[in-house]
């Protein structure tokens with residue numbers, strides 16, 4: 001019999017990141033299960049705190065001072081058996097604590113004492129009689145009859161302008177009755193039906209391969225507009241038919257109304273929607289619907305990969321190349337990897353879908369580790385858009401200093417004349433990218449971050465895009481006093497202004513971080529554009545994905561160089577992906593699409609191959625570079641970033657650590673250590689930042705021992721130095 005339990009304590013301290021042994025009192029032995037949340041006494045004063053049961057023992061060596069579990073929190077375990085293993089794997093792979101792993105799996109909304117929302121809704125009761133048989137009561141009764149069980153009395157009173165006192169009278173005499181029901185806080189809106197389509201040959205063959213194969217993991221490489229979503233939905237339907245559950249992951253920013261519209265329109269409202277913008281109440285309800293087996297399909301961002309389905313048949317990761325699948329706070333997990341683990345443990349299918357697969361995933365397909373499936377033509381026979389590259393240096397030579405090349409200008413004009421729509425893409429928000437003095441070269445920088453400030457025309461302020469600080473824009477240089485302060489570079493705000501100047505008759509919409517802060521603003525902009533209420537949509541990468549507008553025939557990329565010049569080994573890959581994705585927004589209806597890409601580096605391979613939609617060409621060049629430079633997928637990377645308000649303390653410590661780590665690394669001939677060096681953004685929010693990077697054949701043991709060394713060496717400075725360790729980070733900035 002299991003009389004003892006190994007428990008993870010709900011305390012963030014890294015020193016307590018181990019399994020504590022507790023006794024299980026006789027009366028709880030039958031109710032405590034693995035994965036249960038329990039209350040336990042902890043510490044000198046035996047404070048009662050939460051713990052999670054990770055393992056059981058029938059016997060233990062040391063029984064002195066044993067403490068006992070006090071009580072069980074829920075009548076069912078919050079963690080499934082498979083989750084317990086996942087927690088251990090995350091701790092190994094991402095160097096997080098047990099607790100961080102557990103908290104990634106169970107949303108805090110579930111453990112912080114929320115509960116289901118109860119409301120007393122109205123039903124009709126006995127028939128009116130005698131003096132109550134009058135107009136007012138009759139109409140109320142009729143209303144309630146039409147809405148039996150839908151509203152409580154306050155809602156009814158408010159929605160239909162009825163006096164509460166009439167309702168109270170009717171309740172008192174039994175003409176109305178109230179009943180307690182659980183109110184679901186998820187979005188229960190009904191959507192227009194999205195009818196099933198007959199799959200074309202390529203789509204059908206993908207579905208067949210997935211269902212008939214013995215293998216579990218597939219790359220679905222389908223050009224933009226190839227109807228991947230239809231394939232996903234077909235697979236979900238197949239899973240439903242055999243009573244299995246599905247999770248569809250999409251990047252946070254493309255969890256658009258469109259995606260939800262399609263899924264709810266196809267499968268009804270019994271779909272769990274799970275993302276970071278839910279309120280705690282909504283998140284609680286959605287999670288519980290899954291936990292209690294009331295839904296079989298979930299669609300969500302990264303964290304939905306953990307949803308506690310018990311009979312999972314399918315996980316889809318749409319736009320698998322997106323960075324947002326990797327978490328940047330602990331545990332720094334990658335949903336792609338978690339999905340792979342779940343698939344192998346829970347025997348379900350995993351589809352990694354993309355028009356521009358990540359180099360890592362494509363490499364796996366090439367080397368036969370996962371299956372490769374492709375769709376080469378657009379669904380419903382729409383053509384791929386024609387892409388033209390414009391060399392902006394030539395524009396300068398011809399004395400065109402505007403943000404639009406002559407070609408793009410003409411194309412926009414033509415498009416507007418035909419009453420078709422235009423999308424203009426620029427991956428930078430605000431008005432100008434930096435502000436500087438033409439006389440002395442002074443650049444306005446954020447006082448808290450090592451980054452130049454962006455001018456925002458809307459409020460005449462300089463914004464820091466890292467910490468959000470703002471200051472009033474000045475027209476006098478604070479360094480030399482000259483009045484030659486100028487704005488340089490272009491952001492979406494400036495593009496909008498210029499477009500309005502060039503094409504005053506056109507209606508424009510802008511979609512970026514600044515215009516989508518309010519809760520429904522994204523949806524509003526999306527709908528207005530879809531309904532043709534504007535001619536030109538200007539935006540950042542928010543508009544690059546997933547959007548399917550039939551009347552868009554022209555896409556302009558204002559400056560393809562922005563991502564290309566980032567100091568990151570994935571810069572070329574990102575550029576290729578972004579241009580391809582944004583080009584994919586063009587020509588989705590029956591009219592052909594055109595894409596104009598403006599750049600100062602037209603000869604760059606990522607730009608050239610994206611113009612010919614040649615993924616393989618791009619991959620072939622990129623993978624050679626990766627191999628030559630020993631970057632992923634040929635190596636792993638681990639970054640250790642230390643940050644502190646105290647620059648001297650930080651430098652002293654990281655240099656000290658650097659020497660010791662260098663010694664350690666010299667024992668391994670397949671691992672390189674780079675640094676310590678200041679990060680490329682050397683200060684954020686008043687915290688100075690330095691970095692050490694390991695590259696090579698990093699084993700789990702190696703990473704773990706490095707982590708332990710770093711924590712040990714810094715243990716007297718935890719209050720002053722922040723440690724962030726990332727295995728296979730998205731970027732090295």
Ligand code: ADP
Pocket residue numbers: 197198199200203222223224225226227228229230379380548
């Ligand atoms: P992707 O996600 O691959 O970019 P979508 O799923 O958005 O492509 O599909 C592109 C368009 O093609 C959508 O408007 C979709 O409704 C349509 N479509 C997809 N499959 C079919 C099909 N079998 N028959 C007709 N139209 C289809």
Ligand code: ZN
Pocket residue numbers: 437438439440441442477478479480481482
């Ligand atoms: Zn100056």
Ligand code: ZN
Pocket residue numbers: 446447448449464465466467468469685
């Ligand atoms: Zn700042």
